[in-house]
Amino acid sequence: MRRHQLAQMLILGLIASAGGIALALAIDWFPKVGSHQADRIDTLFDVLLVASVPIFVLVQSIVLFSVWKFRMRPGEELKDGPPIHGSTRLEVVWTAFPALLLVGLCAYAYSVLGDIEKAKPNSMVVNVTAEQFAWHFAYPAAGGGKPVSSDQLYLPANRQIEFKIRSKDVIHDFFVPEFRMKIDAVPGITTKIRVDTRNQRRDYPVVCAELCGLGHATMRQTAHVIPQAEFDSWMQRKEKEAQST
Amino acid sequence: MTVARRLQAPGLPRAGLGLLMGVALAYAIVLPVRSLYGFDPVLDGEAVTIVSLLAAPFGFLFGLGAFDYWFYWASGRPTRAEDHSGHGAKSWRDYFRVNTDHKVIGIQYTVTSFFFLLVGGALAMLIRAELAQPGMQFVSTDGYNGLFSVHASILIFLFIIPVFAGLANFVLPLMIGAPDMAFPRLNALSYWLLPIAGTMMLLSFLAPGGSFATGWTAYAPLSTDVPVGQLFFTVGVQFAGASSVATALNFLVTIITMRAPGMSFWRMPLLVWANFSTSLLVVIATPFVAASQFFVLLDRALGFNFFVPDRGGDVLMYQHVFWFYSHPAVYIMMLPGFGIISEILSVKARKPIFGYRMMAFSLLAIVVLGFTVWAHHMFVSGMQEWIRVPMMITTAIIAVPTGIKIFSWLATLWRGVLHLDTPMLFALGFLTMFVLGGISGVMLAMIPVVIHVSDTYFIVAHIHYVLFGGSLFTIFAGVYYWFPKMTGRMYDERLGKLHFWMTFIGFNATFGPMHLIGLKGMPRRVADYADQFAGWNLFISLASFVVGLSTLVFVYNMVASWRGGPRAEANPWRALTLEWQVSSPPPTFNFDEVPTVVGGPYEYGVPGAVHGVFKKPAEVTATAGGQE
């Protein structure tokens, strides 16, 4: 009778997990994909879902099954369960299995990390400076001239951008959800992230993700990703302005 | 009693006097010093505030009489030998005195911290009211920052941590067969530090410039240049921290030196094991949060340069020091709950805990691992990059000992006889909800994912699934479970079940969707947000009010049952552990004679099994069956 209860429970569990995974993958969790990093991170997240949903469902179904089958029936008020003190075999299993699973996930996450931070040739540097409560952007000029500074963030499409981020006052955090990348702007040091923009024209929100005072909530701007040619002409215009002033 | 004599006798009136004298002292110190150094203005509000925040509490404690005995002792005057007048509570007034009885202190602790749950929760209600729609409705932006900062600080430092200490204070000495804690006066002192810390944090709302508004993490350098309200956190944390260190020290000494004969470490109930591990964490980790706030205080008040980059200071140092405490702190807020669940599940499933020793070892494993993962809160902080991957691995590995506990509990349920009353419902609710919070935690450990979701509502979801679905559910379970023992009355089962279902459903409706809006990119700690999130936030706010109401049901149940509930018998749950072998509420001195332990604490289903007997060891040792 015991074995067949276990089997019963496992079958229910498997069905539920399958359903759970399907549901979890069906839900659209993320904002638009705006960068190569976003692709990799979304996949990693889906893998994590596939790994963890069964664990979650397993726990739920054991609890629900026990409530259903083993709850105290009238007349059992004084009844006790069987005095089972443990089983070394089981304990080894549920120590080793999660450990292996986690090591595997860490290894995968590690490879993804390496990929989303890999430097590409001809990547372009944008210097980001945060202050309460606004973002400033500066582009090293092509001819090594005076850097072009702008309060609008324009980015060439299909190009790796290396953001070098500084802060004038307190800690802020440069975050573009569609890029899936963020890093703190820390007074005294320069932090950096790399983003490979998609080959498509689009505007994305830039938000400050680290509490920085009363204006924190409103410290938002827009990142305009535009074709390379368009970007170059924008740069030229900006450089002229820079020279003239 | 004449006013004069009132003010001389220890008690609240004298405490009030002491408080005023503390403030007076602050002026007496600050004014001369500042004029001496020729500072201008001589009367500086912030300086006086700082000194008062430090001096007034001590004045209060002196007045209350928390130190009287030690003064007599130190000055070598004859100390009144403990006449036990400090034991037991004859009327409600005794709960407002310095009382050395661990049962009275336990109740003081529990009731006080539940008051702070209501306050912190009420603040959460305001948070949700503001977030119900995009744009600003009720509060200013930094008014909002103040709301969630106080909300979190109150609920962490004045609810979760102390309420566990309170429950253990009442139950633990009984469980190990001790007549009281090892240091009853220290115990009383650590309780009275709590109201001080809590009042201080709430008073910050009256400070010019508003309450502290830098989150419960109070990152420098923001915390060093915001208005004076911040100081109420900086200093308040010192008192809360001192309180928990003192209690932890007390628990450790009590557990090590005062166990009943026959109560070997491997016969201790898992609640005792849990508090043992937690106390280790507290004693080792808490000094770091104290220091982190010292640094902020020094930078602010005396112009030190710990966090001033131009002068060679290091901004990230704050986060390392803070999280070296505050990660262990999250286990300080969970391990005692693990203990409670172990007690309840085995009693309510009428089965021995599955794998008792592994349960104990996994607690210790979590303690050790807990100190090796702090930087997982700093994955996007710009710290040295090489630290990240080692911390990712240790963080993920912590899931293993936690998993051992979860699976052992499930195995304890298997083929048991489940009594599905309120404590059991909350215990099962914990099992199901904490796993979700834990799993989202493991996702957060994966650096690429956390780069995206850090500082978003995904984190807020994780926080509440572990702290509410985890810690708070275990606390509710524990309070219902020991309510008969603590008050001598039974709670109302129907209201209890209503409370559970409202909380369970409201909780999931509130915090479940936060995972989604977080992944979609809604940052945390914002009073205003993009319109795309408006729908979900309205839903969340409505759901959160259901949780709020459910808590009021709980409060009503507790108050009404305590005053008019049916009398509880000594052992309504047919439990084996020692606290249930004495009357409800327990006699003033716990036991007529210290019991002798002859077996394990969870031998349900073993015919004729006993855990402790109330005979003198001499007569017992014959019948005592070897090990567990």
Place this chain on the structure above:
Amino acid sequence: MEAASVAQTDHHHGPPEANRSSRVEPQLLGMLLFIISEIMVFGAFFTAYFFIRVVQQNDWPAAGTELPVAIAGVNTAILLSSSVTLHWAETALKRDNRFAFKAGMLTTFLLGATFLFIQINEYVHIGFAPQDTAQGSIFYGLTGLHGAHVFIGLLLLGMVTTRAFRGHFSAESHRGVEVPGIYWHFVDAMWVVVYTAVYVL
């Protein structure tokens, strides 16, 4: 580890005698645990020291300042000798030699006070302030934190000494000397670490 309990029979005048489940004295264990958390407080300050001196790679001491290594060395000797005299006093008490006990406590107290005085004097003449540089901050932070502990230690020693002169304590009951004593020894040991880290290295 189970010591047999002495369950007392008449339970009307107070709680039953607690069973002693460990050979360790509760007071000693308590003080030991307290010292552990004290060590962690210093640990946090040393973390700050590490970040400011090593991670930030600031020069040490800050450019244009120097630390009076020699004087501080003498001061170290003074503090350490106070540990010796304290030990002397304790052993004297256990041999019921009251005069040596009182003398020992007094010298210990005076040596401690001297240390603190010299420390403060050093602050006055050292020529830089905590407000100048982060190095200054952590210098005053570490030495000041330790100074505060010396001060508390002196309060404890002061109480013990007064009680000693009032004729308290005896070869049988000396817990009230030992427990503060442990704390004082800890304060001394911790100074050696601070001295090495701040002045020598």
